[in-house]
Amino acid sequence: MSEEFETHLQELRRGTVVLACLQLLRTAGYGYGLLEALEQRGFATDANTLYPLLRRLEKQGYLTSEWNTAETRPRKFYRTSPDGQRLADTLTEEWASLTGAIASLTDDTTSTEEH
Amino acid sequence: MTTTLTERYIAQAVKGLPPETQNDVRAELEASIADAIEAQLEQGEEHGDAERAVLTELGDPGALAAGYIDRPLQLVGPKYYLTWWRLLKLLLWIVIPCVVGAVALGLAISEASFGEIIGQSIAAGIAAFVHLCFWVTLVFAILERTGADTGAEWDVDQLPEPQSTGTGRADLIATLIFLGITVGALLWDYFIGFIRVDGEALSLMNPSLWPAWMTVLFVIFAIDIVLAIAIFVKGRWTTAFAVVNTALAVSFASWGLTLLGREQLVNPEWLDFVFLQNGVGEEVLRILAVLLGFGIAGFSLWSIIDGWLKRRKDALR
Incomplete structure (x- = not known):
């Protein structure tokens, strides 16, 4: 994608990472694993954005965390809290209504062009 | 004792964090970085290169720390x-x-x-x-x-009103009244006197200013009045008006300051009668003279600036 669009694309993507995290962490996950999962699902995120974001969401009460020391490498696992699930539902609804709104925009343009 | 790049990186990143979160963030970062390095190793990278790549990807530890404590990265946002x-x-x-x-x-x-x-x-x-x-x-x-x-x-009341720039009738009238009173006072001062001693006028202005210096002053005033009328008729300040206004202000300032500097502006007998005979010292007179000088210079300077500001405003209309 050309560089001049990059800032606009970033603006548009901002916030989608939060939603993606909340949805993915309905099943518990840890930092690097989540980073990879996001990437695979098309939400490419920088590690230095994601790690602080997880802590912020935890501080705001949308995620809970737990240290898993059973394996050789102790990892901090995050899980979406009930509050986080409500937030995720609200954001998802908003996203759906935005999708509809944007679709109607493009529909309008095509119908205007037809005149 | 050698420290790895990762250790140095993490130390740098957690340094500014609140003490109670430092250990937690440190442990989490260690795991995350180790995971990332492991993933690179699986793709056949060498350990040193993998570590470098991972840490470079993570970026400035200061920025990472700022992200953790939600600190703005600008002085004034x-x-x-x-x-x-x-x-x-x-x-x-x-x-x-x-x-x-x-x-x-x-x-x-x-x-x-x-x-x-x-x-x-x-x-x-x-x-x-x-x-x-x-x-x-x-x-x-x-x-x-x-x-x-x-x-x-911000609210709408802060919107600046379109300013009338001295092109109105009120400004012309103000100029005329001000100059009229000044000329009247000067004439009264000379011919009748605000203070009379033994039936004679003791004028504030030095009598030796009459007629030559006073004529110069009245000419300046006359041009001032002509300028005010011209601006009123034209309805706007132009560059020419601003130039004339500047010349007038400079003339007035040099008239006043020259006379003040030569101690010829104020009647020495008046000073003697009003101040020195009442126990006010020379020192005080000197200070008063300096204040008067600043007053004249300041007034003229303001007049010049005011003229150009009005010209600029009118040029924008």
């Missing part, structure tokens, strides 16, 4: 920028002229040399500028970090 800028401009406009004027006045009263007055005033102006910029910005940087509310919200 968009929330406060406009308030900061408006306040700073306002304060600069008010404070610097006051400081420069006060320093110049103080030095002039204490009989400093002309060069010293200029030099010290400029130095004081620069110092005031630096201080204002620093302290105002510091306050806003603190506001930015504490998230306090400045209480300065």
